[in-house]
Amino acid sequence: MLILYHQPFSPACRFIRLVLAEYGVRHELVLEKHWERRKGFLAMNPAATLPVAVENDGPPVVGAGPIMEYLDETRGYAQGEKRLMPDHPDRRAETRRLVEWFLWKFDEEAVGHFVHERIYKLEMPTAMGGGAPESTILRAARANLRHHMRYMEYLTATRNWLAGDRLTFADLAAAAELSCTDYLGEVPWSDSEHVKTWYARIKSRPAFRSLLAETIRGLPPSPSYDDLDF
Amino acid sequence: MLILYHQPFSPACRFIRLVLAEYGVRHELVLEKHWERRKGFLAMNPAATLPVAVENDGPPVVGAGPIMEYLDETRGYAQGEKRLMPDHPDRRAETRRLVEWFLWKFDEEAVGHFVHERIYKLEMPTAMGGGAPESTILRAARANLRHHMRYMEYLTATRNWLAGDRLTFADLAAAAELSCTDYLGEVPWSDSEHVKTWYARIKSRPAFRSLLAETIRGLPPSPSYDDLDF
Missing domain, CATH: 1.20.1050.10 (Glutathione S-transferase Yfyf (Class Pi); Chain A, domain 2)
Structure with missing residues (x-):
C-alpha cells in the first residue's frame, strides 16, 4: 500500500493524486499540516514540503517530481498506450x-x-x-x-x-x-x-x-x- | 554534437558540465547572457533560464533536471558501475x-x-x-x-x-x-x-x-x- 501525505488544495499533491488515479494505484491519503513542521514529518522530509509518498514502509519518496518518476518507473511500463511519460x-x-x-x-x-x-x-x-x-x-x-x-x-x-x-x-x-x-x-x-x-x-x-x-x-x-x- | 547554453558561474550549468565530463559527452559550450532575454534564446526556453542543451539540432532540452534525466536515459546504461543514477x-x-x-x-x-x-x-x-x-x-x-x-x-x-x-x-x-x-x-x-x-x-x-x-x-x-x- 502507498501512503500519500498531502494537503487537499496543494497543487503538487493534486498532481500526484491524479497520477495515482490514472495509473490505478491503490493508496491512502494522510492529511499533513506541513506548516506545523511535525517532527515525524521533518524526519521524512527536512524541507517540510508536500507531497511525500511512502510505499510498503519503504523510505519516503519526497516531492512531486521524484514521486512522478517513481510511479512511472514502477508502474509506467504496464500502462502501455496510457503511459503518461512519452517514450522518446x-x-x-x-x-x-x-x-x-x-x-x-x-x-x-x-x-x-x-x-x-x-x-x-x-x-x-x-x-x-x-x-x-x-x-x-x-x-x-x-x-x-x-x-x-x-x-x-x-x-x-x-x-x-x-x-x-x-x-x-x-x-x-x-x-x-x-x-x-x-x-x-x-x-x-x-x-x-x-x-x-x-x-x-x-x-x-x-x-x-x-x-x-x-x-x-x-x-x-x-x-x-x-x-x-x- | 551537444551544445550547452550556459553561464560559467551558474551552479545548475556547472552541474550539467560535471555530468557531461563524467559521462564523457563531447560538447560545445555557448555563453548565454540569459538576463538579456535574447529572442532566439526565449524561443528555446520561454522561462529564460539556464542551462539549455541542444543535441544534433534536435529540440531544446530545458533545465538541469530534464537535462540530467536526458543524459542518463541516452548515456547512463553504457556507464555500467559509473552510472550516476542508482538502479533501485x-x-x-x-x-x-x-x-x-x-x-x-x-x-x-x-x-x-x-x-x-x-x-x-x-x-x-x-x-x-x-x-x-x-x-x-x-x-x-x-x-x-x-x-x-x-x-x-x-x-x-x-x-x-x-x-x-x-x-x-x-x-x-x-x-x-x-x-x-x-x-x-x-x-x-x-x-x-x-x-x-x-x-x-x-x-x-x-x-x-x-x-x-x-x-x-x-x-x-x-x-x-x-x-x-x-
Missing part, C-alpha cells in the same frame, strides 16, 4: 520541462500565492503566519496569472495535449494547478478559449472526480469549479 | 530529492543570491538590475548557508556519498553549488569537517578541472577555490 528522450524532456514549469514557475508566480493567501492562511494559526490575505500579493499573482494563461493558450492552440500528441504528466501538472485556481474563481476563462477546451477534456476524466468533490468550509467553490460544461 | 527506484528517488534540494532550495535560499549579487550584477547593465550587491540579501544568504552546511555535514557524516554508497547526480549538484560559493570565499569550511572531506574527493575528480580553471575579471577566487588540499 526528446518528448520526455519536453514533458519534464512543462511539469517543472507548472509545478515550480506557475506555482511560485501565481497559483501558490492564491493557495497560501486564500486557503492555507484560513487554517494556519496567527503565530504561524495565518490571517487575512495580503491584497498586494494577490494583485501581483493575478497579473502573473494572465501571462501564464497566454502561454497555456499558445500551447493548447498549437498542440493536441500540452507536451504534444498524447496526454502526459504535463497535462496533469497544469490541470492540478488550474483546479486550485479555479476553485477560488481566479481563472480568467473568457480570454482563454483553447485552455478552456483542453481543461474541460481533462476535468471530465474519472481521475478528476475526487478532486472536484472536495470543498473548504466557509469558502464554497466558484460556479465553474465542478461544472464540466463551464 | 527508492535510491533513484533519494538522488532526485537531493538534486532538487541543492539546485532549487539551496540555490534559492543561499547560493543563487551570492551568484546574482556578487557575480551577475557585475556584468549586468544598471537598467537590467546590475550594480553593487545588496548587503541585506547577502546577510540573509549567509545565515541560510549555515543551516544548509549543517544539513550537508549530517549527510556527509552518515553516508559515503550524499545519496548513499555510490557517487550520484546528487553529489555533483551539491558540489556545483558549493564551487560557486567557494569561489567567492563564502563557505564556512572550519565548521564543516565532513563536508570538506567529501568536497575534496569530488574536487579532485578530472571532471572538476575545467571549472576550477575559470576566473572572473576583477574578482579573483578565494584561496581555497582551486586548492585540492584546502
Whole structure:
C-alpha cells in the first residue's frame, strides 16, 4: 500500500493524486499540516514540503517530481498506450520541462500565492503566519496569472495535449494547478478559449472526480469549479 | 554534437558540465547572457533560464533536471558501475530529492543570491538590475548557508556519498553549488569537517578541472577555490 501525505488544495499533491488515479494505484491519503513542521514529518522530509509518498514502509519518496518518476518507473511500463511519460528522450524532456514549469514557475508566480493567501492562511494559526490575505500579493499573482494563461493558450492552440500528441504528466501538472485556481474563481476563462477546451477534456476524466468533490468550509467553490460544461 | 547554453558561474550549468565530463559527452559550450532575454534564446526556453542543451539540432532540452534525466536515459546504461543514477527506484528517488534540494532550495535560499549579487550584477547593465550587491540579501544568504552546511555535514557524516554508497547526480549538484560559493570565499569550511572531506574527493575528480580553471575579471577566487588540499 502507498501512503500519500498531502494537503487537499496543494497543487503538487493534486498532481500526484491524479497520477495515482490514472495509473490505478491503490493508496491512502494522510492529511499533513506541513506548516506545523511535525517532527515525524521533518524526519521524512527536512524541507517540510508536500507531497511525500511512502510505499510498503519503504523510505519516503519526497516531492512531486521524484514521486512522478517513481510511479512511472514502477508502474509506467504496464500502462502501455496510457503511459503518461512519452517514450522518446526528446518528448520526455519536453514533458519534464512543462511539469517543472507548472509545478515550480506557475506555482511560485501565481497559483501558490492564491493557495497560501486564500486557503492555507484560513487554517494556519496567527503565530504561524495565518490571517487575512495580503491584497498586494494577490494583485501581483493575478497579473502573473494572465501571462501564464497566454502561454497555456499558445500551447493548447498549437498542440493536441500540452507536451504534444498524447496526454502526459504535463497535462496533469497544469490541470492540478488550474483546479486550485479555479476553485477560488481566479481563472480568467473568457480570454482563454483553447485552455478552456483542453481543461474541460481533462476535468471530465474519472481521475478528476475526487478532486472536484472536495470543498473548504466557509469558502464554497466558484460556479465553474465542478461544472464540466463551464 | 551537444551544445550547452550556459553561464560559467551558474551552479545548475556547472552541474550539467560535471555530468557531461563524467559521462564523457563531447560538447560545445555557448555563453548565454540569459538576463538579456535574447529572442532566439526565449524561443528555446520561454522561462529564460539556464542551462539549455541542444543535441544534433534536435529540440531544446530545458533545465538541469530534464537535462540530467536526458543524459542518463541516452548515456547512463553504457556507464555500467559509473552510472550516476542508482538502479533501485527508492535510491533513484533519494538522488532526485537531493538534486532538487541543492539546485532549487539551496540555490534559492543561499547560493543563487551570492551568484546574482556578487557575480551577475557585475556584468549586468544598471537598467537590467546590475550594480553593487545588496548587503541585506547577502546577510540573509549567509545565515541560510549555515543551516544548509549543517544539513550537508549530517549527510556527509552518515553516508559515503550524499545519496548513499555510490557517487550520484546528487553529489555533483551539491558540489556545483558549493564551487560557486567557494569561489567567492563564502563557505564556512572550519565548521564543516565532513563536508570538506567529501568536497575534496569530488574536487579532485578530472571532471572538476575545467571549472576550477575559470576566473572572473576583477574578482579573483578565494584561496581555497582551486586548492585540492584546502
